[in-house]
Structure formats: structure tokens, C-alpha cells
Amino acid sequence: KGLDFKVVVIPFCDWKLDSSMRNILWCEPTKAPFNELPLLPIEYTSKLGQSIFAKDYFDEQMHQYIDSLNVAYVAFTRAKHELICMAPAMQKEVDSLDKINSLSALLTTCFDVETPDLNAELIPLTASFDKENKVFALGDFTKAVYKEVENTVANENINHYPSTNTSDRLRIRHQSLDYLLENQDLTDSRLNYGLIMHDILKQITRKSDQAKAIASMIREGRISEQEGETVVSEMEKFWNLPETEKWFTGNVKVLNETTILTPSGEQYRPDRVIISENTATIVDYKFGDNENKHYLKQVQQYMNLIGEMGYRTEGFVCYVSLGKVVKVE
Numbered sequence: 001k002g003l004d005f006k007v008v009v010i011p012f013c014d015w016k017l018d019s020s021m022r023n024i025l026w027c028e029p030t031k032a033p034f035n036e037l038p039l040l041p042i043e044y045t046s047k048l049g050q051s052i053f054a055k056d057y058f059d060e061q062m063h064q065y066i067d068s069l070n071v072a073y074v075a076f077t078r079a080k081h082e083l084i085c086m087a088p089a090m091q092k093e094v095d096s097l098d099k100i101n102s103l104s105a106l107l108t109t110c111f112d113v114e115t116p117d118l119n120a121e122l123i124p125l126t127a128s129f130d131k132e133n134k135v136f137a138l139g140d141f142t143k144a145v146y147k148e149v150e151n152t153v154a155n156e157n158i159n160h161y162p163s164t165n166t167s168d169r170l171r172i173r174h175q176s177l178d179y180l181l182e183n184q185d186l187t188d189s190r191l192n193y194g195l196i197m198h199d200i201l202k203q204i205t206r207k208s209d210q211a212k213a214i215a216s217m218i219r220e221g222r223i224s225e226q227e228g229e230t231v232v233s234e235m236e237k238f239w240n241l242p243e244t245e246k247w248f249t250g251n252v253k254v255l256n257e258t259t260i261l262t263p264s265g266e267q268y269r270p271d272r273v274i275i276s277e278n279t280a281t282i283v284d285y286k287f288g289d290n291e292n293k294h295y296l297k298q299v300q301q302y303m304n305l306i307g308e309m310g311y312r313t314e315g316f317v318c319y320v321s322l323g324k325v326v327k328v329e
Contacts, residue, residue: 017068253276268301
């Protein structure tokens, strides 16, 4: 078995031998009219013992008993020196083996076998069983002996703790460039606000897609219905920008968060690319409360990559929270 312990304590040694769960048996009926179906799902209960599915029931019951006894076998064979089991005594004695339905009842019956019907089937263990207190004890308690080990560890009081400044060699990479958000009441995380708004705009090809995108976020548990109303309010700021009418209307090709793979293996993912004839418009959404020149450089990089594909490009950084659009020159 490979695993053993010096002392094993089983505090709840009273599990059921039969299953108490509502298991489903898939039975093959042999009698009409049930045999018109090749298989039937039947709930595993004792009532099946009096039905045409009795064979299936008792076969499953036998396997349940074997599984429960195997659990007991593993538990009882872990101990190297001592095994201590705590099992509640039966309220009343059983008069036949088929009445034993729990491990505690099985143990008590094995130890106290005065019932004539059971003497021939079970080995008496009454010599070590205290009938009055319902305690079976065999052998003596062991006492652990530990070697005294001299403590060679010296204690030293430290009054000063050396430290170093890691700001020049340790940087934290955040999931989003919009992590510094202020005055937002959407979700309990400022970072979540930017991620959620990005995910919603990712699902929107036309303005009419907004309701479906927000409903999808609510169904997935990303936002609550109340937060969904906040999203609608935030999106209104976005739709009021004069540029959005051009970005979300017309018979154009739209690529939302589509990866650009360079020959060197680098990957770039602009938020939205609108392709109309030979012109590609790149839009990157930002939900922070401050403008940043890095965003302009980021969009310029997208423009250069798409320009190498043969398109004439123009780029914009859209600060949704600020209600402002900056064109990249």
C-alpha cells in the first residue's frame, strides 16, 4: 500500500454501506412493455428490489457494499502501531445480516455476536469487547519515544534591517495601460472598468450591436444589471463624439482586436481597424483620466505596420472617459 502512519484516528467510523445518493441505473428491460426501449434510466432505491429491475438493483447494491468495505479496509490498514475508531453504538441490535446498513453496525455486530443466527457466520470477538461500555480494545497503547536533540541554534537580536531600493531594476507590468482610473463606479476594480469597456467595444461592429454586447456581459456574470446601466451611460459619451459616426457606419470592413503578426514574430493588436477601399483607419480606445504621449506612439506603430501592407493610414486615440479624440499626425 505504500502509505502508513504510526497512529491512525478515524473519528467518524460510521459511513453507510449502501449509497444514500440518488444514483441513476441504466437498465436493459427484458419484459414488455418496458423492453420497447433498449435502455431506461432508473433511480436507485430499495423499491427496485421488488420490481423487474431487481437483478440490476442487487448487483449495484453489491458493488456499493464492496466499495464501502474497501474504504474501511484502506482506513484500517494505514496504522503502524495504533488504530483508534469512533463509531456510534446501534440503537437496537440487528437480528439478521441484511439489517446491517452501516460500518458502525457491522463492527458492533462482529464484536457482540450473542444472536444465535449470526454465530455460525461471524467469528466471535467478544473476549476483547466491553459490552457495558460498548468498547472494543485489543493490545496496549504505545508511547512515542523521542531522542533529545541538543539545540545548537544561537539567537541573535537584530535592531537594523538592511533594505534596498528596487525602483531602478524592478517594474510591474499591468494588464492594461488604463489601470490608473479615477472616479469610476463600474465594478469594484478600476482595472475592470477598462477591461469591460474594451470587451464590449470589441463585440460592436455597428452601433446596433451595443445592447447585445452588454446583455452578453450580464449573462456571463462579468457585470450586474445595475452596472449594465452604467455601461450604457458611459457608451453615450462615446456615441456623442463626432468621429464615431464615421467609425461605425457605412459599408466598410471592420477588424476588432485583430492581431498583426510581423515577420520577426512580434504581435500587435489595435482595438479597431476600419478599411474603406485603400484607406485603413486605426482607432485605439483609452479609458483613463489622463492623456499620454505613449498612446500616440502606439497608434503610430500600428499605422506603420498597416502602411507596409499597402494601405493609406490614419490613426486616432479615443479617450472615452474624457470625451476626446486625438488624431495621430
